Amino acid sequence: MSASQAVTGHNASVNRATAEIDLDAIAANIERLRAAAPESLLQAVVKADAYGHGIVPVARAARGAGADYLGVALPSEAMALRESGDTGPIMCWLYTPDEDLSACAAADIEISVSSISMLEQVVSAGQRSEVRVGIHLKLDSGLGRNGSTPQEWEPLVREAKRQQDDGNVEIVGIWSHLACADEPESPATQQQLRLFCQGLATAADFDVQPRLRHLAATAGTLAFPESHFDMVRCGIGIYGLTPGGGLGSAADLGLVPAMTVRARVALTKVVDSGHGVSYGHTYRTSAQTRLALIPVGYGDGIPRAGSGSLPVDIRGKRYTAAGTIAMDQFVVDVGDDQIEAGDVVELFGAGAAGAATADEWAADSGTIGYEIVTRLGARIPRSYVGANS
Ligand SMILES: Cc1ncc(COP(=O)(O)O)c(C=O)c1O
The missing domain is CATH 2.40.37.10 (Lyase, Ornithine Decarboxylase; Chain A, domain 1)
Known part of the structure; x- marks a missing residue:
């Protein structure tokens, strides 16, 4: 100027x-979040057009900054990433019973499963595409949104294991999502951690011990080291905003909008x-x-x-x-x-x-x-x- x-x-x-997106800020934020969870993989959450920032350029910058996974809500978002040339691990987690997931299966998109009927949907998509589908079993540990109830967890794990043994799916992950991690004093996070660990133990009883256990989003990454497990899924932090005032401002957290x-x-x-x-x-x-x-x-x-x-x-x-x-x-x-x-x-x-x-x-x-x-x-x-x- x-x-x-x-x-x-x-x-x-x-x-x-104009909205100008600083991809160096995104890379710096990813570095900051990775430093908070150095032992875990980092999933960059790029759903909803990367929180309005533009899914394809942000995904490229995130991969360039070392993001191990990309996370999206919708199968169409996952496919947009593949169509942009991204070949790395991607997971998606929100779809309805009538959606045809066979293109996702063929494109090696890992798919979240919260119920036996979702498992059946994913298995039939894999069979149509003649591939074994990577899945992440989702437990509702207390958010009360997506995910299997603790009561339905055991039958879901058992059926998923049977489908894995039949070669239809690979159980890549077990995961859940925190409700109140931006409120450090809330007892909900410890309660969710307990239920998540119980869910992992139940799965282990069925010889299901996937390589990726994941629970934390940005707030958990920054405030609850015990929630890091094998991967953290960060959205808002990579865009440089605070996950909640209870954790301080973005500047306090070392994040750059x-x-x-x-x-x-x-x-x-x-x-x-x-x-x-x-x-x-x-x-x-x-x-x-x-x-x-x-x-x-x-x-x-x-x-x-x-x-x-x-x-x-x-x-x-x-x-x-x-x-x-x-x-x-x-x-x-x-x-x-x-x-x-x-x-x-x-x-x-x-x-x-x-x-x-x-x-x-x-x-x-x-x-x-x-x-x-x-x-x-x-x-x-x-x-x-x-x-x-
Ligand atoms: C399942 C799931 N994981 C991770 C995230 C990322 O959360 P945050 O933007 O708070 O890091 C979201 C975003 O809402 C989500 O829905």
Whole structure:
């Protein structure tokens, strides 16, 4: 950026709005998480378009930084990774009874299994593709979401072992997911650890001792070493956001936010005191002032719940969204400051020089950083910087 660009905030690479993803930050975050669980493999969780960061570039950067596995929710996400040329271990964990998993089986995607009917679905997919499918048996150790109940665990393990002996599946992993690992004081994590270990012992009774036992996501990786087992599955930490305020801010945790969202001021105008701003006139100017129009809104994933509170940075100074955030635009009151149409607005980013982070946006709009980055809309193009870009 030239000196004059730095002063005016002009930056030709930003049109209406852009999300810049720093792949070096992703690599550094993976290193940080790996250092927290040095004995375990690391699975980079890249579901939901890598939490809005772009699944293919993030997956490549993660592999480049040494991620051993990639994790996704959906079979279609796993296939997108294979179609991008990724040949390493990938697991997926969310599908419905009518889904045809044979392409996944043929593509050597490992599939999570929570029930005997899911096992049957995976076995028949493998038979159609004439391959033995790698599976991860999932126990619900207390999250109350996906996974086998402890009561249904023993029959599931027994049947999976029978299918393994018949050559239809390979039980690669046993896994579960923590509910409250971002609250270090919660007793739920120790209770889940106990149930998980009981599930492993039950499996061992049936001579099922897979090479990958895994339980921890980012919060468990950072706060509960006893949850690391053979692999940790990290999502939010690799994107540089906190898994929960109970563990401290991303900066406290040594994580660097990878996504910076910028827009350009579309219009400025001076209005009189008492001028209502945006739908419902929830904000009214208190003096003659300049309004700057930011051309992004909830149609781009900007949280409407942040109306009146979201911070933005223009020319190195913080302003606050004034009035209601609309579908395509919102307004900031910049007072007497010489803000011009075309100036670059940093919405959120790495938190450098006092600008906001996605975690701050989350706090100001009653949600979590995960949601701020993941729901950033497709109308905002992603661009990539860093050695892996
Ligand atoms: C099963 C599973 N494992 C791991 C993760 C990664 O969690 P986090 O983003 O908190 O690291 C997720 C994300 O929600 C998940 O659903």
